[in-house]
Amino acid sequence: MNQHILNVKRRTSLVTVFTLILSVQLGFIAYSGELKSRVPPDQLQEAQSLKNPYSVTKEFVDKGRILYEGRAFCSVCHGRDGQGLPVGPDYDSSSQPLPTNFTDGAWQTARSDGEIFWILKNGSHGTDMAAFMPQYVSEKEAWQLVTYLRSFQGA
Numbered sequence: 001m002n003q004h005i006l007n008v009k010r011r012t013s014l015v016t017v018f019t020l021i022l023s024v025q026l027g028f029i030a031y032s033g034e035l036k037s038r039v040p041p042d043q044l045q046e047a048q049s050l051k052n053p054y055s056v057t058k059e060f061v062d063k064g065r066i067l068y069e070g071r072a073f074c075s076v077c078h079g080r081d082g083q084g085l086p087v088g089p090d091y092d093s094s095s096q097p098l099p100t101n102f103t104d105g106a107w108q109t110a111r112s113d114g115e116i117f118w119i120l121k122n123g124s125h126g127t128d129m130a131a132f133m134p135q136y137v138s139e140k141e142a143w144q145l146v147t148y149l150r151s152f153q154g155a
């Protein structure tokens with residue numbers, strides 16, 4: 001009888017421990033789901049080491065803006081103000097992430113220039129964010145876009 005009670009207690013505490021572990025993990029997944037790099041882990045280090053080889057002049061950034069608002073179509077999804085366009089109530093953002101809000105300081109801090117450049121080359125797998133380079137923009141234009149995206153920080 002005593003042995004039985006002991007077993008039940010042990011089982012209960014195991015369930016508690018597992019529930020705790022699960023909720024901690026879920027909390028982590030929910031957080032990292034937003035800011036976790038879109039670059040696959042095996043390519044992340046290389047992507048992060050990519051550096052803009054051009055000097056960032058006002059003219060260079062302005063070319064990024066012209067592309068963003070024009071021929072490269074970025075503003076169609078991300079909005080001219082970089083905040084991501086509003087979507088209808090039926091949009092299921094759990095299966096399809098929303099266009100990134102570039103004015104989000106946490107996102108700006110989490111991403112290196114190299115990772116953004118990588119996204120322009122490869123897209124964000126499984127989302128509406130397609131690859132744009134080299135099909136629609138050249139390598140130089142991709143860096144112009146990267147520097148323009150940085151100008152949304154704190155906007």
Ligand code: HEC
Pocket residue numbers: 037038068072073074075076077078097098099100111115116119120124127128129130132145149
């Ligand atoms: C068809 C809509 C669409 C267009 C056009 C589009 N994007 Fe996106 N973009 C998205 C979506 C959706 C996401 C979110 C993907 C994700 O969360 O992984 C995204 C995410 C991003 C990200 C963030 C990826 C990360 O690492 O978090 C960057 C950078 C980006 N887009 C840049 C651009 C640029 C620059 C252009 C224009 C050349 C562009 N996008 C055009 C839909 C679009």
